[in-house]
Amino acid sequence: MSDTYELKAEARERVGKGSARELRRNGKVPAVIYGDKQPPMAITLPSKEVTLKIRGGGFMTTVATIDVDGKKIQVLPKDYQLDPVRDFTMHVDFLRVGKNTVVTVEVPVHFENEEASPGIKQGGVLNVVRHTVEVHCPANKIPDAFVADLTGLEIGDGIHISNITLPEGVEPTITDRDFTIATIAAPAVLTAEEEAEGQEAPEADEVEAIEQNDEAEEEGGEEK
Numbered sequence: 001m002s003d004t005y006e007l008k009a010e011a012r013e014r015v016g017k018g019s020a021r022e023l024r025r026n027g028k029v030p031a032v033i034y035g036d037k038q039p040p041m042a043i044t045l046p047s048k049e050v051t052l053k054i055r056g057g058g059f060m061t062t063v064a065t066i067d068v069d070g071k072k073i074q075v076l077p078k079d080y081q082l083d084p085v086r087d088f089t090m091h092v093d094f095l096r097v098g099k100n101t102v103v104t105v106e107v108p109v110h111f112e113n114e115e116a117s118p119g120i121k122q123g124g125v126l127n128v129v130r131h132t133v134e135v136h137c138p139a140n141k142i143p144d145a146f147v148a149d150l151t152g153l154e155i156g157d158g159i160h161i162s163n164i165t166l167p168e169g170v171e172p173t174i175t176d177r178d179f180t181i182a183t184i185a186a187p188a189v190l191t192a193e194e195e196a197e198g199q200e201a202p203e204a205d206e207v208e209a210i211e212q213n214d215e216a217e218e219e220g221g222e223e224k
Contacts (some may be wrong), residue, residue, distance in 0.1 A: 003062070004015060004062065004063050004064060004065060005053065005062070005064050005065070006064065006065040006066075006067060006072075007046070007049060007050065007053075007064060007065070007066050008045075008046070008067050009031070009043040009044060009046050009066050009067060009068045009069075010043060010068070010069060011041065011042070011043055011068055011069055012030070012042045012044050013042075013045060015030075017043050019159060020090075020091070023044055024047070024088070024090065026109070027046065027047050027048065028044045028045065028046060028047055029044065029045045029046070029089050029090070029092060029220045030042070030043075030044055030052050030089065030090075030091055031043050031044065031045050031050075031065065031092040031093070031094060032091075032093050032094065033064070033068075033073060033075055033094045033095075033096055034093070034094070034095065034096065035095040035096040035101075036095075036096035036097070036098050036101065036210050038053065038096060041068065041073075043066065043068055045066075046061065046086065047089055047091065050089050050092060051088065051089045054080060054082075054089060055208070056120045058144065059077055059080075060076075060077050060078075060101070060105065060106070061076075061105050061106075061107060061142045061143075061144070062076075062077075062142070063097055063140060063142070064076070064077070065076070066094065072179075073096060074097040074098075075094035075095060075096055075097055076094065076095045076096075076097050076101075076103055076105075076139055076183075076209055077092060077093070077094055077140075078091075078093045078094065079092070079203065080092045080093070081095040092209055097139040097140070097141075099113060099140075099216055100138075101138070101139040102137065102139070103136070103137065103138075103139045103142070104134060104135070104136055104137055104173060105134070105135060105137070105142055106132040106133065106134050106135075107132060107133055107134075107142070107143050107144075107145060107146055108131060108132050108145045108146070109128075109130060109131060109133060109146045109147075109148055109164075109181055109182075110146070110147050110148070111126065111144065111147075111148045111150055111182065112125065112147055112148070112149060112150065113149055113150050113151045114150050116150065116151040117150040117151065117152065117153045117154075117184060118152070118153070118154050118220075119153050119154040119155040119156070119157060119184035120150065120153075120184060122155060123181050123186075123187045124154075124155040124184045124185060124186060124187065125126065125184070125185045125186075125187060126182060126185075127148070127183045127184070127185040128181075128182045129180045129181060129182055129183065129184060130179070130181050130182070133146060133164070133172055133181070134172065134173045134174075135166075135170050135171060135173060136170075136171050136172075137167075137169055137170040137171070141167060141169055142168075143167055143170060145166075146164045146166070147164070147165075148163065148164060148181055148182060149163075150184075151210075153184050155184050155185070155186065156183075156184065156186070157181045157183070157184050158180050158181075158182065158183040158184070159180070159181045159182045160177055160178045160179065160180055160181060161179050161181060162178045162183050163181070164181065175176050179214050194195055
């Protein structure tokens with residue numbers, strides 16, 4: 001699990017588009033904390049700090065502490081919106097986290113030991129089917145990433161969820177099949193030499209027939 005962090009926040013009484021625009025002009029981000037059978041809480045956060053956390057990676061899988069006017073609340077980011085043009089943070093939703101909170105998150109998959117895969121050494125390509133795996137797990141035990149070992153994999157081999165070691169209490173949301181994470185695929189593009197070898201040369205009879213037709217056309221043209 002990623003290291004936790006703390007953000008200073010202020011409670012906000014005014015909500016709505018006008019209030020949110022004013023906050024953004026002042027370098028702040030409107031946000032909401034909800035869940036854990038408590039009423040939603042509208043807050044504001046420093047825009048620069050939140051944006052740095054989002055860009056730093058692991059934002060959606062790291063439990064944080066929000067200090068709201070001295071009251072500290074453990075939360076997990078559930079959603080955020082970025083401005084599509086200027087790429088600044090527009091809004092963040094946080095879920096309150098209790099000791100028994102179970103969350104659904106997407107955990108990234110990291111691949112290692114490509115150099116130990118005979119299939120890749122032979123020119124095979126790592127075809128990633130899933131860059132992340134959605135799982136149910138305790139909020140305080142969210143994995144940083146799952147590791148997929150490519151050692152010994154040949155062209156045509158695949159890595160399935162059963163090949164990934166899941167920590168205790170972590171379960172994939174897909175349970176009805178052993179779904180594929182990645183495969184070692186054959187090269188999709190042939191070399192120029194292989195393409196040339198694959199082309200069929202015209203039969204000798206076909207060449208002779210073409211030449212005879214050409215000669216007949218020439219003779220016909222001379223008689224005219």
